[in-house]
Amino acid sequence: xxxxxxxxxxxxxxxxxxxxxxxxxxxxxxxxxxxxxxxxxxxxxxxxxxxxxxxxxxxxxxxxxxxxxxxxxxxxxxxxxxxxxxxxxxxxxxxxxxxxxxxxxxxxxxxxxxxxxxxxxxxxxxxxxxxxxxxxxxxxxxxxxxxxxxxxxxxxxxxxxxxxxxxxxxxxxxxxxxxxxxxxxxxxxxxxxxxxxxxxxxxxxxxxxxxxxxxxxxxxxxxxxxxxxxxxxxxxxxxxxxxxxxxxxxxxxxxxxxxxxxxxxxxxxxxxxxxxxxxxxxxxxxxxxxxxxxxxxxxxxxxxxxxxxxxxxxxxxxxxxxxxxxxxxxxx
Amino acid sequence: xxxxxxxxxxxxxxxxxxxxxxxxxxxxxxxxxxxxxxxxxxxxxxxxxxxxxxxxxxxxxxxxxxxxxxxxxxxxxxxxxxxxxxxxxxxxxxxxxxxxxxxxxxxxxxxxxxxxxxxxxxxxxxxxxxxxxxxxxxxxxxxxxxxxxxxxxxxxxxxxxxxxxxxxxxxxxxxxxxxxxxxxxxxxxxxxxxxxxxxxxxxxxxxxxxxxxxxxxxxxxxxxxxxxxxxxxxxxxxxxxxxxxxx
Numbered sequence: 399x400x401x402x403x404x405x406x407x408x409x410x411x412x413x414x415x416x417x418x419x420x421x422x423x424x425x426x427x428x429x430x431x432x433x434x435x436x437x438x439x440x441x442x443x444x445x446x447x448x449x450x451x452x453x454x455x456x457x458x459x460x461x462x463x464x465x466x467x468x469x470x471x472x473x474x475x476x477x478x479x480x481x482x483x484x485x486x487x488x489x490x491x492x493x494x495x496x497x498x499x500x501x502x503x504x505x506x507x508x509x510x511x512x513x514x515x516x517x518x519x520x521x522x523x524x525x526x527x528x529x530x531x532x533x534x535x536x537x538x539x540x541x542x543x544x545x546x547x548x549x550x551x552x553x554x555x556x557x558x559x560x561x562x563x564x565x566x567x568x569x570x571x572x573x574x575x576x577x578x579x580x581x582x583x584x585x586x587x588x589x590x591x592x593x594x595x596x597x598x599x600x601x602x603x604x605x606x607x608x609x610x611x612x613x614x615x616x617x618x619x620x621x622x623x624x625x626x627x628x629x630x631x632x633x634x635x636x637x638x639x640x641x642x643x644x645x646x647x648x649x650x651x652x653x654x655x656x657x658x659x660x661x662x663x664x665x666x667x668x669x670x671x672x673x674x675x676x677x678x679x680x681x682x683x684x685x686x687x688x689x690x691x692x693x694x695x696x697x698x699x700x701x702x703x704x705x706x707x708x709x710x711x712x713x714x715x716x717x718x719x720x721x722x723x724x725x726x727x728x729x730x
Numbered sequence: 731x732x733x734x735x736x737x738x739x740x741x742x743x744x745x746x747x748x749x750x751x752x753x754x755x756x757x758x759x760x761x762x763x764x765x766x767x768x769x770x771x772x773x774x775x776x777x778x779x780x781x782x783x784x785x786x787x788x789x790x791x792x793x794x795x796x797x798x799x800x801x802x803x804x805x806x807x808x809x810x811x812x813x814x815x816x817x818x819x820x821x822x823x824x825x826x827x828x829x830x831x832x833x834x835x836x837x838x839x840x841x842x843x844x845x846x847x848x849x850x851x852x853x854x855x856x857x858x859x860x861x862x863x864x865x866x867x868x869x870x871x872x873x874x875x876x877x878x879x880x881x882x883x884x885x886x887x888x889x890x891x892x893x894x895x896x897x898x899x900x901x902x903x904x905x906x907x908x909x910x911x912x913x914x915x916x917x918x919x920x921x922x923x924x925x926x927x928x929x930x931x932x933x934x935x936x937x938x939x940x941x942x943x944x945x946x947x948x949x950x951x952x953x954x955x956x957x958x959x960x961x962x963x964x965x966x967x968x969x970x971x972x973x974x975x976x977x
Contacts, residue, residue, distance in 0.1 A: 580844040
């Protein structure tokens with residue numbers, strides 16, 4: 399990217415981040431709730447973007463990990479654990495469970511793998527609903543406390559929104575680090591050509607399991623924030639629908655693009671709110687908008703930008719070639 | 731001296747078809763062994779058995795005297811065995827440079843140290859050297875998928891050398907490459923062979939390429955070794971002419 403483009407991008411980033419900090423100060427309780435939910439869902443979608451977008455492993459189980467995180471946080475914090483400690487435990491659990499869920503991916507791929515992960519999703523939903531001794535079944539767990547962070551209470555919507563936004567920032571930095579590290583390159587190799595990857599010494603088994611484990615951990619982290627956000631968890635939000643929604647966020651935003659989940663989650667969380675003016679028709683409009691987008695750009699919103707930048711690059715390159723050609727001809 | 735590659739009585743059958751039927755040969759350090767034979771004679775299957783992509787039904791494969799039969803491709807690669815593929819195998823969305831860094835990174839440190847180390851695994855200089863060596867400078871930042879077929883073939887070969895391998899198995903490196911680029915490729919391969927004492931086994935149908943590149947040639951037919959020897963001997967061998975080279 400050119401120096402000019404980089405400056406533009408940096409300016410855009412500052413405006414967006416500043417906007418996310420300042421503008422919500424005037425929001426009401428509901429607006430802040432929606433925005434916090436956007437931050438939480440973005441974290442979960444980033445996890446799926448790693449597993450699916452970068453490493454190419456289809457998963458319909460991301461919602462289940464959000465559920466594991468939410469229930470973990472709900473159960474532990476209502477028993478007096480601090481949120482940060484329950485976060486630690488949830489990360490360990492999600493890493494192990496995600497790792498194990500990766501094993502089928504070593505045998506099956508694509509829609510077969512989707513079915514395996516779908517079964518896991520259903521299994522977890524049944525655990526949330528039926529294992530009342532642990533999850534309180536269909537009655538759910540209420541009165542989930544919001545944490546104090548470094549002495550600051552986050553009971554009110556605005557501080558809690560900042561907690562969600564701060565967590566999103568940390569997760570984004572970690573993700574950025576991961577994707578530009580040799581691991582990120584290996585994940586993409588897994589997606590693009592696993593056979594060639596193996597012949598270059600890339601332990602595809604271990605990277606596949608790792609992609610599942612890390613992606614699942616991000617789902618768990620999102621869940622840990624979800625519980626104190628809603629302050630009530632029951633099984634319904636963690637059924638298969640959530641996994642499908644997260645999948646849609648990744649695809650619509652742009653699978654395999656770092657910031658795809660941000661846009662995807664924005665569309666999935668905010669668009670239905672904006673379309674409420676359409677009353678009964680909003681779900682239909684929403685569905686049509688998504689269909690239209692994916693027909694126009696199967697690679698999602700960031701795919702459009704990528705294509706635009708790609709064609710600009712090609713134009714610039716052919717202009718250079720033409721200039722060199724005419725110089726060559728002039729010299730002869 | 732121990733052979734770099736020692737293949738003993740390797741067999742591979744798929745159902746009732748025996749694709750490789752008891753093949754034995756060895757390759758000494760610094761040698762370039764050509765492997766020729768009609769289509770379907772078992773050359774690529776033999777490669778895949780040596781490289782762990784397929785598990786042989788019988789026989790042994792040793793690299794530097796170490797038994798490696800049935801080891802996974804990634805493990806073999808880290809032992810210094812590298813390969814190129816008959817059909818193009820680059821990572822189309824990664825840049826040429828990133829393709830090369832990827833090809834070398836798993837030879838640097840442990841998985842954990844790579845996560846926290848530099849993002850290029852310290853390989854940008856090596857990758858750029860390889861890019862220069864294969865004359866791909868102007869394409870270093872381009873996505874590999876945008877290169878021409880011949881350029882991708884060069885990249886594919888360059889990738890095989892990033893890990894500093896002892897043994898490289900090249901499956902039809904010349905297929906579909908234009909004559910000028912083919913000359914380049916041959917010159918590069920000979921240079922790497924001399925400078926780094928890298929040992930090659932090359933499957934190829936282009937006779938001129940094989941005969942001028944290789945120090946020894948092995949001919950396969952119907953899963954068996956028909957003949958093995960210096961290029962001139964192979965050219966003069968009546969059985970080879972009968973089965974493959976034609977009258």
